[in-house]
Amino acid sequence: MLTSADFDTLLLTFKVASISTALMMVLGTPLAWWLARTSSAWKGIINAVVALPLVLPPTVLGFYLLVMMGPAGVIGEFTNWLGIGTLPFTFAGLVVASVLYSIPFVVQPLQAAFATIGELPLEAAATLRASPLDTFFSVVMPLAKPGFLTAIILGFTHTVGEFGVVLMVGGNIPDKTRVVSVQIYNHVEAMDYSDAHWLAGVLLVFSFTVLLTLYTVLKTQPTAHQLK
Amino acid sequence: MTNPIIVRFRLDYGAFQLAVDLSLPGSGITVLFGHSGSGKTTLLRCIAGLQRAQQGYLEINGNVWQDSERGVFLPTHKRPLGYVFQEANLFPHLTVAGNLQFGLKRIAKQSNTADLQHIVELLGIAHLLKRLPDCLSGGERQRVAIARALALNPQILLMDEPLASLDAKRKHEILPFLSRLHSELAIPVLYVTHSQQEVAQLADTLVIMEDGRVQASGPLAEMQSRLDVPLAQDRDAATVWQATVSEHETDYYLTRVVFADGALSLPLVDAAVGTPLRVQIYARDVSIALEAPTATSILNVLPATVTGLADDHGGRTVVRLQVGNQALLAHITRKSALLLGLHADMAVYVQIKGTSILN
Numbered sequence: 001m002l003t004s005a006d007f008d009t010l011l012l013t014f015k016v017a018s019i020s021t022a023l024m025m026v027l028g029t030p031l032a033w034w035l036a037r038t039s040s041a042w043k044g045i046i047n048a049v050v051a052l053p054l055v056l057p058p059t060v061l062g063f064y065l066l067v068m069m070g071p072a073g074v075i076g077e078f079t080n081w082l083g084i085g086t087l088p089f090t091f092a093g094l095v096v097a098s099v100l101y102s103i104p105f106v107v108q109p110l111q112a113a114f115a116t117i118g119e120l121p122l123e124a125a126a127t128l129r130a131s132p133l134d135t136f137f138s139v140v141m142p143l144a145k146p147g148f149l150t151a152i153i154l155g156f157t158h159t160v161g162e163f164g165v166v167l168m169v170g171g172n173i174p175d176k177t178r179v180v181s182v183q184i185y186n187h188v189e190a191m192d193y194s195d196a197h198w199l200a201g202v203l204l205v206f207s208f209t210v211l212l213t214l215y216t217v218l219k220t221q222p223t224a225h226q227l228k
Numbered sequence: 229m230t231n232p233i234i235v236r237f238r239l240d241y242g243a244f245q246l247a248v249d250l251s252l253p254g255s256g257i258t259v260l261f262g263h264s265g266s267g268k269t270t271l272l273r274c275i276a277g278l279q280r281a282q283q284g285y286l287e288i289n290g291n292v293w294q295d296s297e298r299g300v301f302l303p304t305h306k307r308p309l310g311y312v313f314q315e316a317n318l319f320p321h322l323t324v325a326g327n328l329q330f331g332l333k334r335i336a337k338q339s340n341t342a343d344l345q346h347i348v349e350l351l352g353i354a355h356l357l358k359r360l361p362d363c364l365s366g367g368e369r370q371r372v373a374i375a376r377a378l379a380l381n382p383q384i385l386l387m388d389e390p391l392a393s394l395d396a397k398r399k400h401e402i403l404p405f406l407s408r409l410h411s412e413l414a415i416p417v418l419y420v421t422h423s424q425q426e427v428a429q430l431a432d433t434l435v436i437m438e439d440g441r442v443q444a445s446g447p448l449a450e451m452q453s454r455l456d457v458p459l460a461q462d463r464d465a466a467t468v469w470q471a472t473v474s475e476h477e478t479d480y481y482l483t484r485v486v487f488a489d490g491a492l493s494l495p496l497v498d499a500a501v502g503t504p505l506r507v508q509i510y511a512r513d514v515s516i517a518l519e520a521p522t523a524t525s526i527l528n529v530l531p532a533t534v535t536g537l538a539d540d541h542g543g544r545t546v547v548r549l550q551v552g553n554q555a556l557l558a559h560i561t562r563k564s565a566l567l568l569g570l571h572a573d574m575a576v577y578v579q580i581k582g583t584s585i586l587n
Contacts (some may be wrong), residue, residue, distance in 0.1 A: 134334070
């Protein structure tokens, strides 16, 4: 059965994932909108930077973050100057690392959804008196709904499943940075296979259910390419 | 204020250059006519503010929408216009009613719903209100798009080839609605097309565009019959006369229509006496005689005056004639023109072999 320590890690994991996902949506939406529509020379570079966590080993990303967020790092000096101390091995540090690690899973589906919508519905909205911001909420968001759903779910589940970055940046501190994936590792290290099974099973069922729901919902959504 | 629309644009777009200086009437349908690439759609988009001309001055009914010298550029959503796109461009996530309401929700609540009711009836879409755009035919979608643009009570209606993406059958489904708009709308309409048929059917004023420039502009009848404009040389060159149904000769399946300076017999028209009609006469259906023909099968013979001649260097002569105040074009062979000795101010008779009704 799940122990109370297991429950704590589950709770912490969902907390990290929820907060990270919210942050990623807030940061990722304007970034994806800009990337989908700009013809700036920076587009290629920003695209590459955003996609980097997809190909980089999580430990590499985690290592750099650890160094940068440490007392001698750029981010560390800044956070020290702000008076909030350094981020490694804290909950906040874990959230920052998760956001950077998972943001391509949010930006890429959004960017694709925005690009599919194209210029026409925006022009139609403009001729119907809608300001650009109004158009974003009343036309772009409904039309990009599948993209938003995909972004939220991939961002969330990917954060739930991360391990390497967490271990490098967050460590293994109960109730602060010990998330489910680390706890499973702990169980296995302790040859505690039955507990590992329970936790792993919970994650498996959770991930499958979420994805199944996503694809069922997506099937019934009108998409931008049906625009006539 | 005879010309409340003032349009001056200069736009460099790679190899393409738009340079336009126009004054247009504040009522009726003005057709921007030209081949693809002539800049007519770009001009319309500049008027809507969807594209920004580097240099431009645009004034509609005394309101300045753009003045690049003073740095004025009203963004599209602040311009009181209606725009109909080539593809209907309805919002797929909203029902027909939702699409119609979209703009209404965003303007001051002064325009009443009775207007919308009237527009919905005018375009025959009352039965579609609850449907999603995906469940409509191409013609229905375009009618909804027109209604959506009109619902806002715009000061000007801009239409970018609204029929171009439809097949012939759908076109004929929509054209009557457009003709009705013509008589019901008080606002000016700018209508982009490359179809001569739509020009003949809808235009009051015609602007002919070529390579980003205005080649000629003016009232339709004048434009159609100007010999220095390629329209008159076209195989399908025609003139449109405004006429009124005066009587039906049912025994002969004929209808008499009168115009300012005479009368014509047409194949029976299903329209009440007094109905205004647009009668199109193709230049190739008009022949010329020096004396009133006494024995001829052609019913429509009218006295006319030659006002101009142009040779197309292919054996054909375009003759411009005046029947009273109405201009008329005739395409005849160069040989006939020479044998008859046609010259300007010559009094002749025209025989009109065929006509077609446009509305």
